[in-house]
Amino acid sequence: MGRAPCCDKDGLKKGPWLPEEDQKLIDYIQKNGPGNWRTLPKKAGLERCGKSCRLRWTNYLRPDIKRGRFSFEEEEAIIQLHSVLGNKWSAIAAKLPGRTDNEIKNYWNTHIRKRMLRMGIDPVTHTRRFDFLDLPSILSNHSSSLLQNSSDQLNLLNLLGLQSLVNPNLLGLASLLSNNQNQIQNQNFLLQNLHANQISNSSDQIMAQNQFINNNNNNNNNPQIQNIGETSNTMKPCLDQNNFATEAQTDQQWQQGMLSTTDSTAVGIQDSGNYQAIVDSFLETLGLKSADNNNNMANNNKNHDLRMPSLLSTPCSSQQQTPPLSTSNSAACLPNSSSTTITSSGEDEIDSYCENLMNFDGPLLDMLYDNVL
DNA sequence: AAGCCTACCAACCGCAATCGA
């Protein structure tokens, strides 16, 4: 026996809602309150199914819905929350007042997810994935300055020619690196919690992670976003709120280990040796490196800091503030927050910023090149 | 100006969870 449909679909209207339909729904709910969606359409004089009415109300007409572009703070919160909660859009929405799960889901899929993929980050695990990258272009860009002589060219050709051959190995390396990084993160997280918190039971895990996050971001309170599990500080590992130009300063802070990050991030200088060992092992496997070189390599690269900064931390820059998007049928919308919103041009800036932060032709590839070229 | 492409997002669909008789 099949499941009964939520409503008799015959003769019921589908598709976009008209303003008068919205008004009927608003009027009815203002008088009677939401509930019993099955009978509501008939009582409200709507030729819609209850499900459609409920969705329209919860996603669009509810008076507490905030419309307009997401602020940097909101975007960062979404990223952080997603790293903890996954695709639990309703849970994420519960932490972002005025935002619906549908809106957050759409924003994730159309903006954040794409940006992560562009940057070679797995949007599911929030970790780097080399198999997402356009490796040849990265390699060729990176090596352009090295193509000064035929020997280098030959080596590069070897490398690029090798690439199709060794792609699985590169992916293996990526996996190793990723796992190694996750291990380190987990260790850091565990240690942090052992020191910072009494974790009484597993249900406190999220709270513990917040504790971890907040411990690292004591100076970045953000009242706009509720914490996971309780009302508290944000988990924002953000840079200088007002000055995009402080990136260099921030880099320095990174170098000094003063900034910690949350999800796919903190691998400290002390961990470079682990990476080096992996790279060495990888290169030896490929026959591109002998064990004799390892010591030199370690010295050459001891200054490489392989930490990844906050996954997609947006620039927190001096973005232009834009008024909330005004839609024709958003009569019930609330004014947008006064916090910084993300404009189209701002997105480019974010991309640029993030790509700088997350550049793959950075230390790791430096290391590979140091070994291969 | 027209056609095509892409990004966006409201709305739909189906499954899962919960409720209540």
Next chain:
DNA sequence: ATCGATTGCGGTTGGTAGGCT
């Protein structure tokens, strides 16, 4: 405990607007 009704949720679709050629 069971079962149908209802609600919640997440994945997906499709219409629309805007940019580009």
